Amino acid sequence: MNPSKGCILCGDELVYTNDLSGLTCHFCGKEAVNQQSCVNGHYICPTCESAPIEELIMTFCLSTAASDPIAIAMDLMNHPSFSLHGAEHHFLVPAALLTAFYNFKGQSGMKKVALEAAYERSKGIPYGFCALNGTCGAAVGTGTFISLITTASTLSEKEWQLSNMMTARSLDRIARSGGPRCCKRDSFIAFVTAVEFMDELLGVRLPGNTRITCPFHASNRNCSREECIFYPEKKEK
Numbered sequence: 001m002n003p004s005k006g007c008i009l010c011g012d013e014l015v016y017t018n019d020l021s022g023l024t025c026h027f028c029g030k031e032a033v034n035q036q037s038c039v040n041g042h043y044i045c046p047t048c049e050s051a052p053i054e055e056l057i058m059t060f061c062l063s064t065a066a067s068d069p070i071a072i073a074m075d076l077m078n079h080p081s082f083s084l085h086g087a088e089h090h091f092l093v094p095a096a097l098l099t100a101f102y103n104f105k106g107q108s109g110m111k112k113v114a115l116e117a118a119y120e121r122s123k124g125i126p127y128g129f130c131a132l133n134g135t136c137g138a139a140v141g142t143g144t145f146i147s148l149i150t151t152a153s154t155l156s157e158k159e160w161q162l163s164n165m166m167t168a169r170s171l172d173r174i175a176r177s178g179g180p181r182c183c184k185r186d187s188f189i190a191f192v193t194a195v196e197f198m199d200e201l202l203g204v205r206l207p208g209n210t211r212i213t214c215p216f217h218a219s220n221r222n223c224s225r226e227e228c229i230f231y232p233e234k235k236e237k
């Protein structure tokens with residue numbers, strides 16, 4: 001980690017320690033090999049610090065036991081290799097949802113196959129699909145998630161319906177929030193909509209705080225600021 005920027009997860013100061021006992025990488029879970037961590041005990045190994053972003057998403061989703069999809073996504077989005085806007089959000093959304101869902105259900109052994117399928121399905125969605133094809137990749141990611149957990153196919157009935165309904169709900173909310181596109185805002189909306197959908201239609205109530213305050217607004221020159229529901233200084237209307 002870059003000492004001048006602090007911890008990428010919590011922003012606090014980085015320190016050197018000679019006691020590596022119990023110190024593990026936040027993303028892959030492996031034991032620490034060098035001595036720099038933050039004052040809150042966050043450690044990131046050299047491999048995870050420089051891993052390609054899709055690989056890091058996969059590594060973290062397989063290793064974490066978290067069941068709050070927004071917390072999972074936030075840690076990944078804070079990684080310096082994660083773009084402010086980019087096609088990796090199309091994989092992030094189904095990956096964090098699948099991880100949270102299977103961890104919550106006590107079925108973490110199901111994650112690997114599902115995550116690999118989500119990666120294959122999402123990698124065909126290019127950056128800018130929202131504007132060029134009128135379908136945000138984060139919304140598609142919620143439909144991919146429902147398709148995978150219900151094992152939908154083109155010949156399914158209820159599962160096919162739920163998957164398409166999921167995408168429609170996310171996309172409607174994303175569209176109503178207005179442009180310009182913001183991959184953070186649109187992903188947050190997708191997560192909140194998917195969590196509500198699971199509760200309402202699948203009877204699965206994931207834990208976690210869904211009241212999101214966006215930490216990325218300052219680095220986004222196109223941020224719609226007070227117009228965005230996730231803007232920290234949003235004035236109450």
Ligand SMILES: [Zn+2]
Pocket residue numbers: 007008009010011012038039040041042
């Ligand atoms: Zn930290």
Ligand SMILES: [Zn+2]
Pocket residue numbers: 025026027028029030044045046047048049
């Ligand atoms: Zn690591």
